[in-house]
Amino acid sequence: MIDPVHSIALGAAMFCIGMLGFLIRRNLIVIFMSIELMLNAVNLNLVSFAHQFQSPHGQVFALFVITVAAAEAATGLAILIALYRVSRAVNADEASAMKW
């Protein structure tokens, strides 16, 4: 039996790794992957809480998160391809036509 604290600690670690990846990495695809990692940390949290409460709410929420994350990934890749077509940029630093 895995203690819920362990899965929540794992979730926190995943979330922090995702957040660091988002903030540090410059490649847009890696940034996407970091966001997915953060969302999966959320799912892990939800599912482990749901297991602890023995209630389906958290699992249903996790399913919704997975669905929306898929839609978001599709959108993100579409935008990335559009951006690559016009500016040949896959790095976040190269997309800097506008600055204040």
Place this chain on the structure above:
Amino acid sequence: MQIPPIDFTAVYPEVIVALVGLLVLAVDIFIKPQRKTSLSAIALVGLVLAFLTTMLIWDRNETAFSGMVAVDSYAQFFKLIFIFSAALTVLISPRYLSLNNISVGEYLELVLFCTVGMMVMASANDLVTIYIGLELMAISIYLMAGFQRDNPRSCEASMKYFLLGSFASALLLYGMSFFYGITGTTSLQGFTLSPNSNIIDSEVMTRLPLVLMTVGFAFKIAAVPFHMWTPDVYEGAPTPLTAFMSVGPKVAAFAVIMRVYMKTFGALVPDWVQMFTLLSILTMIYGNVVAVAQKSMKRMLAYSSIAHAGYLLIGIVSAGTATEMTGGKAMSATFASESMMSVMVYLFAYMFMNLGTFAVVISLGRADNPRDSLADYAGLAKRRPLTALLMTILLLSLMGFPGTFGFIGKFYIFKAAIVTGNLTLAVVGVLMSVVAAFYYVRVVLYMYMREPEGEVLAEGDAISSTMYAIVVTTMFTLLFGVAPGFIIDMARYTIERMLA
């Protein structure tokens, strides 16, 4: 196991707008290119229907779909704002779309779906509903921002908004997962300070969902320091969508904030009042000061919309302080509802004046040149007297000049701040309004006092749907500026029923 009854009447406005969105998309395939304007007509008819059904369920006060959706006047009030802003966006778009060769069908469909998302947010009574509404709104906007696929700026705006938006929703979701971990339910009514869980039992941990969710919402309302995406996205996106996204998501996020923070996080008021006070001060100062330095109208309006989020947060803070206030429970309840009423009235005013101002920016644009720099407004009063006059009224309203709707909104917000003892916020707000007056009046001076440089294009006040939108928004700005009683009573009524 019994499946609860499904009451579709509770979500008629959402259903109608979603169906009309699909209809527009389907009709778009079969219709001849030269008759595309009829798509706008379909969208407008659908929005009118949604308006009527919203009025139909105006007085209901219950929850539907097993408590996932709240059917109350509070939600309907915000749905009215979304329907108005979507309708005005449909009106101001055709000119810009034809100038830039943007396909009308998909565009309108995304505007309508985005509206559905915002409506779902306003009536959400559960974390899952909030999240679904928020993502429906956000994904539509990511796509809309990148609508000009061959324009690097548009793609870049879309990318930036997508990355920061999904980062923000990941933070929001992480907060929501701890909300669930503490309470064992995703319902907004379920939050307690005495956790049901044996994992999370410390004082600090109960604040975690509050902090993370505040960050997520602060991104959506573009409060400093979570505003970084705003100027770039507003500048790069097609102008009618900039108008739409400067109003819709902000209003929707405020609708959720007021419901969640007043009802659900009622026990954590001292904590979130502190956070929002800081956000409000930073947002007002940064938005207004940086707006002064802008040469592009779109960027200036982006910073001005950041500043407006700061004023709106004053109302939220006042509402929080009012519930904290000791001495006379009835009294503090009145103050709280008055503060929230001020926010709702301000949002209504903000919708009209901001969309109107952007409509003017659109009406000046040309195919080869967006003409949104300040210099392009020089001598506008001679070339297009009516547009210049209407723009002046709208800018004065944004500034908060007496006699306009913007003044009514600011007046009630500052009044609420003073009554509830938030003098610092009121003083900063008034001082920053003076700074704001500088950059709004500067545009007016350019229009009336400056001679244009270089060759002047012959132009007049052409009649177009954009012009209708400008006239309509200005009319409402003046009408409610002189006689705001109707909106104020409406907001007061809805908020009292929501808090009861």
